[in-house]
Amino acid sequence: MPLAATGELVAEAAATGAGVGAFNVITLEHAEAIAAGAEAAGRSAILQLSQNAVRYHGALAPIAAATLAVAKASTAQLSVHLDHATDGALVGEAVDLGVSSVMFDASALDYAENVRATAAVVAECHAADVWVEAELGEVGGKDGVHAPGARTDPDDALAYVEATGVDALAVAVGSSHAMLTRDAALDFDLIGRLRSALRVPLVLHGSSGVPDDGLRRAVEQGIVKVNIGTQLNKVFTAAVRAHDAVDPRKYLGPARDAVAAEVARLTTLLS
Ligand code: G3H
Numbered sequence: 001m002p003l004a005a006t007g008e009l010v011a012e013a014a015a016t017g018a019g020v021g022a023f024n025v026i027t028l029e030h031a032e033a034i035a036a037g038a039e040a041a042g043r044s045a046i047l048q049l050s051q052n053a054v055r056y057h058g059a060l061a062p063i064a065a066a067t068l069a070v071a072k073a074s075t076a077q078l079s080v081h082l083d084h085a086t087d088g089a090l091v092g093e094a095v096d097l098g099v100s101s102v103m104f105d106a107s108a109l110d111y112a113e114n115v116r117a118t119a120a121v122v123a124e125c126h127a128a129d130v131w132v133e134a135e136l137g138e139v140g141g142k143d144g145v146h147a148p149g150a151r152t153d154p155d156d157a158l159a160y161v162e163a164t165g166v167d168a169l170a171v172a173v174g175s176s177h178a179m180l181t182r183d184a185a186l187d188f189d190l191i192g193r194l195r196s197a198l199r200v201p202l203v204l205h206g207s208s209g210v211p212d213d214g215l216r217r218a219v220e221q222g223i224v225k226v227n228i229g230t231q232l233n234k235v236f237t238a239a240v241r242a243h244d245a246v247d248p249r250k251y252l253g254p255a256r257d258a259v260a261a262e263v264a265r266l267t268t269l270l271s
């Protein structure tokens, strides 16, 4: 199937009151597992490469080419997204490589600078028909930059979306990145108020820390794109550790299968 457009997957989910899972790719096995899980569940999904994952590989092009190839070869509707990019040059490279969407994360900048930098990225991406997500309110738990407990104010969010022209907004509503326990308490009332205030879809980051029921309620209240990374790494690593073998295929294969099963479960839960 041809590569899907993130904007279309998100719009389709929003139109039916559903959510779409956006899963972090670190290795080729992650990409293969996300595709297999989405296919098994008969659901769409977004494969996302973070700037941190690109730093791990030392370059965007090889892992992006592999992820794009996996997405295009799948029978599921899959798009490829650049996640948490702070580097404008990396955004340009991702657009040239063919990703269909990017998250530009200027949340560490002061407000005026955030708006200026984000609006510039939006102009560049829209010229290439690429969908842009940005963040306001700082989702907790990442690199020490973000304060846990941060919240996005609906009035601020509306002003920010209008000033930048972004297509979707990542909001701080009680989740925190890289949680190993699934006990984050989301502010569902705030999600509802943000949905009422904004005409762009809402994105939940740090979704690994949210229990299943919290994910369902978050989607009911208005979250559409649900970013999940750590939860897949938990099942991946548990499967690797359960296999004492020298041939990587003997432990990466089960890890890939375990991630595929979790993606199938989560995509079904969200939609
Ligand atoms: O942008 C990606 C995420 O927000 C994933 O966060 O690893 O805590 O699920 P997580």
Ligand code: ZN
Pocket (backbone or CB within 6 Å): 084, 139, 177, 205, 206, 227
């Ligand atoms: Zn995130």
